[in-house]
Amino acid sequence: MSKKSPYLPKDIEESLYHEWEEKRAFAPGDKPGTFSLMIPPPNVTGTLHMGHGFQNAIMDCLIRFKKMQGFASLWQVGTDHAGIATEMVVERLLAKDGISKTDLGREKFIEKVWDWKNQSGNTITQQLRRLGGSLDWEHERFTCDEDYEHAVQHAFIELFDAGLIYQGYRLVNWDPKLQTSLSDLEVLNEEKVGKIWTISYAIEDSNDCLQVATTRPETLFGDMALAVNPNDDRYSSYIGQKAIIPVANRSIPIIADTYVDSEFGTGVVKITPGHDFNDYEVGQRHGLHLKESGEASIGDESKFLPISIMDKDACLQGEVPDKFKGMERFVARENLLEELRTCSALVGEDDHNIKLPIGDRSNEILEPLLTKQWYVDAKSLAKPAIQAVKNGEIKFVPKNWEKTYFQWMENIQDWCISRQLWWGHRIPIWFDDDGNAFAGNSEEHVREKYGIKGPLKQDEDVLDTWFSSSLWTFATLGWPKETDRLALFHPTSTLVTGFDIIFFWVARMIMMTMYFMKEIPFKEIFITGLIRDENGQKMSKSKGNILDPIDLIDGISLEELIRKRTFGLMQPQLEEKIITATQKQFPNGIDSYGTDALRFTFYSLAAPGRDINFDIGRISGFKNFCNKIWNAMHFIGFQIDKYGYEKDLAMNPFEHPLNIWMHEQIVKSTNAITQHIENYRFDLASNELYELIWSKYCDWYIELTKNQLSQANHLEQSALIGGLIANLEDIVKLAHPFMPFITEQVFRNLKKLQSESFPDFLVDSGMPQQREIAKNNINPFLDDIIDCIASVRATRNDLNFDNKITLDLNIPPTAPKRLFNSINILKASFNKMCGIADIYSKDLDKHSKAMNILIAGEKCQLVLPENFSFDDVLSSLKNKLEKIQEKISSIEKKLANEDFISKAPKNVVTNQQEQLQELVQEKESLEESIKKYS
RNA sequence: AGACCCGUAGCUCAGCUGGUUAGAGCGCUGUCUUGACAUGGCAGAGGUCGGUGGUUCAAGUCCACUCGGGUCUACCA
Structure with missing residues (x-):
């Protein structure tokens, strides 16, 4: 074992994961309490992508x-079917062979999708591993x-039967591509x-005109009114009159509505209810x-019947002049x-910033279109969901996201x-010949449930993928069965x-879960x-x-990275720029850092409530950290080779002051880390761990132990080595949730060193x-030594002594005697660590x-x-003195303030006084x- | 228009309910290679905390205003 093997994450990570998975290390286990x-x-x-990496690192840390x-801890895994995205992927594949989905027909197409899913759909789950x-x-x-x-069917039917799902004919965001x-x-x-553009509408039976500003002139064929603000004196006389749509030559009423902002545009708005949500x-x-x-x-509300002048391809139809029929919307715009212009109805054209509705998947300009769709009555479902957060049953972390949620x-x-x-999921609705809708699991079920004999036809549409995802917390656990x-x-917990x-x-999960389960889906949400x-x-x-x-x-x-970054670019003109930037940032490509280092980087950056700028520099530092742990393990192996280690002979390692000191550091850190994890402060937790391992264990504990070993008798040697092992075992346990691979491997190797068996999994x-x-009273004792070594080292450096002297x-x-005793006990280490030849007392x-x-x-x-010359160091010492003096002055000023003395808490005042004393002492000595x- | 977040060392970030001499990592400077680790050791230099004003014995930390960067929601044709 003591043969030196370098830390190579590749060598341990994949095989360990296979073992974990095979031996069911991830089963929740049978314990009294649960976490999910x-x-x-x-x-x-x-x-x-990096977001997955980050979030999954956090979840795994929590679970472990x-x-x-x-x-008993469950981390439920699964994927969603991603309706639009998946359909696009498969359509694109088929298109390569010149096949469209309509060529195939519904059933065959879905078969193709399943083929694709079974073949390529597990990429991400493999990567998660x-x-x-x-x-x-x-x-x-x-x-x-x-x-x-x-x-999903069950949920839909229950909501439908409760009247919380309904079909409506209204405007919807339509993706013509x-x-x-879309929602x-x-x-x-x-x-x-x-x-x-500003367009002039003639007033019927008059020579007057009204000028109307619009960003979408082609919808003019669908106009059903002109509107002005009722308080706008300029136009009040026109209210109740009629206007003529140019080109279309159709008559529309002029109405008054406070929706119109007199200040904007001309103060007259064309109302096109079939193509604009506000106009609707x-x-x-x-x-x-x-x-x-x-x-x-004009009529009463029940009369309302908007007209639609576009079809599903966003081509003009219906109430439009023949020459515009079938014309694509933007072509129609130009033509119109x-x-x-020809008929002088166009009176203005100005630049204007507009907001375009774009489909998040297709990148296409969407069209508000009148269609029949299914809707969930979200307002009803929202009430208990709002309440659950209001009354603290569900907590957002950080809390300020609650505001976003409520809004x-x-x-x-x-x-x-x-x-x-x-x-x-095809909508589980069947229509009879009269268009009545019935919900059920299948046609047979519907017939049975409603006693229908005549023909039935299932709704053609499928449900929004998010509808199925909204059932995720309970449907994955077996609902509607009571499993x-x-x-x-x-x-679930979080x-x-x-x-x-x-x-x-x-x-949506909160709404659905509270409706179906009558309980919250999770207690805390870590955003x-x-x-x-x-x-x-x-x-x-x-x-x-x-x-x-x-x-x-x-x-x-580098080559491979550039290939990946430029492959399948939507805008090929960016390629050159991307290549240059990539070459500049990663001239030698990217090193292999291993999963543990990557995960630790995520934790260290996981400060709450802010985005993370991922700095590649951080990750290399944490690979070094892994290497440090690895070498600490090696160090122990070398000591065993050198001094031998007989566990049975050893005195209890935790009688030795060094081991006790280290153990107490570990206990302190364990408590701190537990607290940090409860608070989702993975950054603070990782910091604590880093400090514990690198500074406490490696820099102080190992160094102190190292030089002590050579002076010790065999019994003490075994105790020291026993302590090194036991403490490192504890440390890798503590670090396991953060860096599962290296800790598992180190733990096993440590057990092998002692020829001991070990539990299958560290977790x-x-x-x-x-x-x-x-x-x-071991703590003050070691703190003295550490303080002492640090002082000597610093002074030696101030005087420019190198280590050899x-x-x-x-x-x-x-x-005080205590000081002599402390140093005496660890004299070998002490002298070695700060370059002291002899200690005497005069x-x-x-x-x-x-x-x-x-x-x-x-x-x-x-x-x-004797030959030491102070000249070289005098100025820097004087500098130091000045700085101390500054600090002294500032504290003296504070203490001279009577208000401070009388109003500040006692401990703050004493603290300042003690500090002053220390500084003064330091100053005088210097x-x-x-x-x-x- | 409303809401939210950020602005602390050269860089990326901590700094909890206001109270020790404002911290970490990386980078930088000096120095050290016969053994755990140069993927290293030791020591050190760098910030007055975007700005202004206020509250307070005391403010990076609270309040107001302001400048700069970002996000979300709703939008005026």
């Missing part, structure tokens, strides 16, 4: 930690699995420089409809503008859940996710920031700044426990060459060689040395 997490289901079409604390996640693979779920499908409706959330509003509401209020004569007219929930709109796709898993693990899907997923690149830019394909977590784990050559070993130790140290007889000598040095508050002397030589 639901993975936010990634798309089957997806590949791993809870497991080690003794909870590389991150070391303790996901319960035995119960992996997919939103289109039979059981899940059944849950994908030929489907509000799938619409991106992008600001673009566009134009605004205005139209509804005024009951706009077409009379048989073709003239638009031309005609308006959306309190203004929630009904949710359009039907999609004109094939891939997904053990459901009883055990629901409500949800870890990004703010970008609070509306899409989190809010993570976004992972951005090192400059704070969002990572995106088009920016070419994407980092793949797998590449950070395995490493990648089952529990957290480090407080050990029984001999009563003593050893000096004598004089600790005067007036110093009265301080005012004349001989010596430098004053404060050790544990005691003035001592570092004895200097002054004395300087005076001696200047």
